[in-house]
Amino acid sequence: MIIYYSATGNSKWIANQIAKGTSDTAKSLTTLVRQGVTPESLVIKDKIGIVFPVYAWRAPKVVVDYIKRLNIPEGVYKYAIATCGGQAGKTMKYLNKDFPTDAAWSLLMPDNYIRMWDINPKEEMLKKINSSKEKLPKIIDAINNKQHVIDVEEGGWIAPILSGIVNWGFVTFLNSAKGYRTDDTCTGCGVCTTQCVFNNIYLDENNRPVWGDKCNQCGACIHNCPVACIQYKNKTQKRGRYNLYRDYKGDK
Ligand SMILES: Cc1cc2nc3c(=O)[nH]c(=O)nc-3n(C[C@H](O)[C@H](O)[C@H](O)COP(=O)(O)O)c2cc1C
Numbered sequence: 001m002i003i004y005y006s007a008t009g010n011s012k013w014i015a016n017q018i019a020k021g022t023s024d025t026a027k028s029l030t031t032l033v034r035q036g037v038t039p040e041s042l043v044i045k046d047k048i049g050i051v052f053p054v055y056a057w058r059a060p061k062v063v064v065d066y067i068k069r070l071n072i073p074e075g076v077y078k079y080a081i082a083t084c085g086g087q088a089g090k091t092m093k094y095l096n097k098d099f100p101t102d103a104a105w106s107l108l109m110p111d112n113y114i115r116m117w118d119i120n121p122k123e124e125m126l127k128k129i130n131s132s133k134e135k136l137p138k139i140i141d142a143i144n145n146k147q148h149v150i151d152v153e154e155g156g157w158i159a160p161i162l163s164g165i166v167n168w169g170f171v172t173f174l175n176s177a178k179g180y181r182t183d184d185t186c187t188g189c190g191v192c193t194t195q196c197v198f199n200n201i202y203l204d205e206n207n208r209p210v211w212g213d214k215c216n217q218c219g220a221c222i223h224n225c226p227v228a229c230i231q232y233k234n235k236t237q238k239r240g241r242y243n244l245y246r247d248y249k250g251d252k
Contacts, residue, residue: 006053011083014132018143029052029063052083056162059080094163113219114241174217
C-alpha cells in the first residue's frame with residue numbers, strides 16, 4: 001500500500017507512478033481522512049510507502065499523525081518519498097522517529113508555496129518534473145527488491161537549522177487560514193470545500209467560502225480553484241497557480 005498526501009499533484013503523481021511500477025495501490029490521505037477511514041483499519045501486507053510534500057523541511061504533521069497510527073506488521077518493507085521544491089532538509093531524520101524507514105528518497109518537483117513566492121517558470125518546472133521522472137525506474141527497482149537506500153537532498157550544513165528552529169517558527173506562526181479570501185470572480189462552485197484535509201472550508205449563505213482555524217498552508221484550495229479567485233492577503237493576485245494534473249499533460 002502507498003499512502004500519499006498531495007495538494008497540487010506532485011506527490012500524487014509520484015505515488016501513482018510508483019504504484020504502477022510496484023503493482024501496488026496508492027491511496028490519498030486527504031480522501032482517507034475526509035471519509036473517516038482510520039489508519040488502524042488499513043491492512044498492510046508486505047510493503048508500505050508514503051509519499052508527501054516537504055513543508056518547512058519536515059513531513060507535514062497531518063501525515064506523521066496518520067502514519068504513526070498504522071498497524072504495520074513485523075518485517076514489512078517501509079519507504080518514504082518526499083517531494084520538494086528545493087531541499088528536504090532533515091525531513092527523513094525527523095520522520096524516522098515515527099516511521100522508521102528502510103528506504104527514503106527526495107524528489108525535486110515544482111514549488112507550490114505561493115503564500116511566500118511565485119510558482120517556478122515553466123522551463124524550471126519541466127526540468128524538475130523530467131529529472132524526477134528519470135529517477136523513477138531506479139526507485140521502483142529498489143522498492144521491488146526491498147533495498148535499503150537513502151537518497152535525500154538535505155541541502156547541506158543549514159539543514160538542521162531549517163528543520164529545527166525555522167520549522168518551529170513556520171508551524172507556530174504561519175499555519176493559519178487567516179488571510180484567505182475570494183475576489184469577485186468566485187462562482188460559488190464549492191470545489192475549494194472538497195480540497196481541505198481538515199475539512200476547514202465551508203460555503204456561507206451567499207455561497208462564498210469561509211475558512212475555519214485548521215490550516216497547514218498546503219495550497220490545495222488556492223491552487224485548485226477552477227477560476228483562481230482565491231487570494232491570500234494581498235500577496236497572490238499576481239502569482240501563478242499550479243496543479244501538475246491540470247497544467248501538464250502526458251504520462252500520468
Ligand atoms: C506549506 C509549504 C511548505 C513548503 N516547504 C518546503 C520546504 O521546506 N522545502 C522545499 O523544498 N519545498 C517546500 N515546499 C514546496 C513543496 O514541498 C513542493 O512543491 C511539493 O512537491 C508539493 O507537493 P504536492 O503537489 O504533492 O502538494 C513547501 C510547500 C508548501 C505549500
